[in-house]
Amino acid sequence: MSYVGDMIRLFVPHPLLADTAFPLDDAQSRYLSLVMRRAVGDEVEVFNGKDGAWVCRLDQVTKRHVILCPKTQTSPQTEGPDLVLLMALVKRGPLETVIEKATELGVSEIWLVQTDRTNADRIREDRLRAIAIEAAEQTGRLNVPLIRSPARLDRCLDTWSTDRRLIFCDEAGDSMPMQAALGAVQSGPWAVLIGPEGGFSPAERARIRGLEGAVPVSLGPRILRADTAAISALTLWQSALGDWRG
Amino acid sequence: MSYVGDMIRLFVPHPLLADTAFPLDDAQSRYLSLVMRRAVGDEVEVFNGKDGAWVCRLDQVTKRHVILCPKTQTSPQTEGPDLVLLMALVKRGPLETVIEKATELGVSEIWLVQTDRTNADRIREDRLRAIAIEAAEQTGRLNVPLIRSPARLDRCLDTWSTDRRLIFCDEAGDSMPMQAALGAVQSGPWAVLIGPEGGFSPAERARIRGLEGAVPVSLGPRILRADTAAISALTLWQSALGDWRG
Numbered sequence: 001m002s003y004v005g006d007m008i009r010l011f012v013p014h015p016l017l018a019d020t021a022f023p024l025d026d027a028q029s030r031y032l033s034l035v036m037r038r039a040v041g042d043e044v045e046v047f048n049g050k051d052g053a054w055v056c057r058l059d060q061v062t063k064r065h066v067i068l069c070p071k072t073q074t075s076p077q078t079e080g081p082d083l084v085l086l087m088a089l090v091k092r093g094p095l096e097t098v099i100e101k102a103t104e105l106g107v108s109e110i111w112l113v114q115t116d117r118t119n120a121d122r123i124r125e126d127r128l129r130a131i132a133i134e135a136a137e138q139t140g141r142l143n144v145p146l147i148r149s150p151a152r153l154d155r156c157l158d159t160w161s162t163d164r165r166l167i168f169c170d171e172a173g174d175s176m177p178m179q180a181a182l183g184a185v186q187s188g189p190w191a192v193l194i195g196p197e198g199g200f201s202p203a204e205r206a207r208i209r210g211l212e213g214a215v216p217v218s219l220g221p222r223i224l225r226a227d228t229a230a231i232s233a234l235t236l237w238q239s240a241l242g243d244w245r246g
Numbered sequence: 247m248s249y250v251g252d253m254i255r256l257f258v259p260h261p262l263l264a265d266t267a268f269p270l271d272d273a274q275s276r277y278l279s280l281v282m283r284r285a286v287g288d289e290v291e292v293f294n295g296k297d298g299a300w301v302c303r304l305d306q307v308t309k310r311h312v313i314l315c316p317k318t319q320t321s322p323q324t325e326g327p328d329l330v331l332l333m334a335l336v337k338r339g340p341l342e343t344v345i346e347k348a349t350e351l352g353v354s355e356i357w358l359v360q361t362d363r364t365n366a367d368r369i370r371e372d373r374l375r376a377i378a379i380e381a382a383e384q385t386g387r388l389n390v391p392l393i394r395s396p397a398r399l400d401r402c403l404d405t406w407s408t409d410r411r412l413i414f415c416d417e418a419g420d421s422m423p424m425q426a427a428l429g430a431v432q433s434g435p436w437a438v439l440i441g442p443e444g445g446f447s448p449a450e451r452a453r454i455r456g457l458e459g460a461v462p463v464s465l466g467p468r469i470l471r472a473d474t475a476a477i478s479a480l481t482l483w484q485s486a487l488g489d490w491r492g
Contacts, residue, residue: 097343101477104468104469104474105466105468105470105474105478139468139470140468140469141468177485177490177491177492178490179485179486179490179491180492219490220488220490221489222351222352222386223384223385223386224350224351224385225346225347228346228347228351228477231347231474231477231478231481232477232481235477235481235482236481236482238466239423239424240425242466243467244423244424244425244464244465244467245423246423246426246464
């Protein structure tokens with residue numbers, strides 16, 4: 001749950017249809033009634049990833065039970081660019097940072113990948129999804145990025161669709177600056193691959209560089225942590241090919 | 247203290263001169279002797295922000311007392327671009343994220359500013375400086391960004407040097423995309439101003455937009471948290487005008 005301007009925004013799993021009321025779950029009910037002290041007749045903005053944004057009125061309010069009724073659709077559903085983040089598992093703190101920031105930066109999907117040098121904490125996928133939902137509410141999106149359960153990077157590459165181009169943030173140092181590398185390419189489905197703190201193994205590097213549609217890029221002369229590299233690469237993609245172009 | 251490749255990197259406050267030994271402080275001594283189990287004759291990389299990078303040999307090692315001796319200068323001192331981050335005080339977690347990431351992204355100075363809508367935790371400047379030092383060690387820089395103690399934003403602007411251009415990440419939505427706005431400008435001293443979560447007050451916005459050399463920019467259609475905006479803006483600056491151009 002999050003505030004944007006004066007309006008609380010909520011993601012819900014229910015269909016949104018005019019005058020078709022639905023109940024919030026316990027946590028959202030408690031947040032609206034106890035934390036935000038909302039009352040019958042107050043309004044919130046709601047989205048579900050399919051039906052656009054709706055202003056909903058609070059129809060019933062008790063401590064644990066709030067019923068919302070969609071009144072006005074304020075925006076049709078919109079989808080952001082088709083941009084997948086392939087993120088190697090890293091420690092919990094930076095991984096959570098990446099989920100939050102990638103959501104703000106408008107990715108459509110986040111695929112968690114295990115690499116040869118992955119050294120990660122046990123992950124709680126429900127917690128990662130909750131972080132993505134809260135970030136989507138806060139940033140003003142109308143959908144929540146899909147988070148795919150961890151899979152081996154080599155398995156992902158085995159079934160790679162060659163029409164999806166892959167930006168590969170390569171630490172080896174002989175790649176073009178990302179902004180220059182993206183200057184000559186086309187829009188379309190893209191992915192950004194970010195490795196673990198220890199980098200990719202030589203076998204992985206060779207495999208990725210040999211992939212049709214892979215674009216190795218450099219992110220400057222300093223060594224970036226994995227979460228920083230993810231945020232920087234998504235920023236440069238949005239600026240060059242995505243919805244930051246204005 | 248941090249590892250880059252196989253070499254531990256340390257920032258020290260001592261002059262670095264060939265064969266002129268100096269002692270490490272307690273914390274660094276303990277780290278090298280107890281945590282990393284280094285012994286007499288082992289080598290580490292050391293920098294002090296003035297004398298470049300040196301390979302130093304461990305001359306004495308006890309649990310609390312390590313003496314290093316500079317042997318070979320592996321790089322002369324280099325300075326990154328002249329880029330100041332003016333960062334409104336935000337909560338501790340995101341503020342610490344910004345200090346770490348801004349260091350990785352090569353800023354020369356970080357000025358902490360209080361704005362009309364600042365709503366911040368009490369800050370521990372010593373802790374912020376320690377974060378900057380660790381990030382500088384990790385990222386491979388040869389200096390540590392200066393962190394200036396918090397000052398009122400309006401005081402900063404009162405004494406603003408007009409040859410330093412100021413990127414102003416404006417949430418109002420009528421500004422040019424940052425990448426386009428930077429396409430037509432010159433290198434030189436720059437600053438990036440990031441506001442607090444609540445944005446700037448109308449009086450602040452008017453003041454900043456009226457400043458000679460201010461460049462209002464947009465960072466895409468979604469609402470970004472302050473730490474995300476800082477990382478994205480510094481990334482785009484480095485790509486357009488800084489040392490990411492290759």
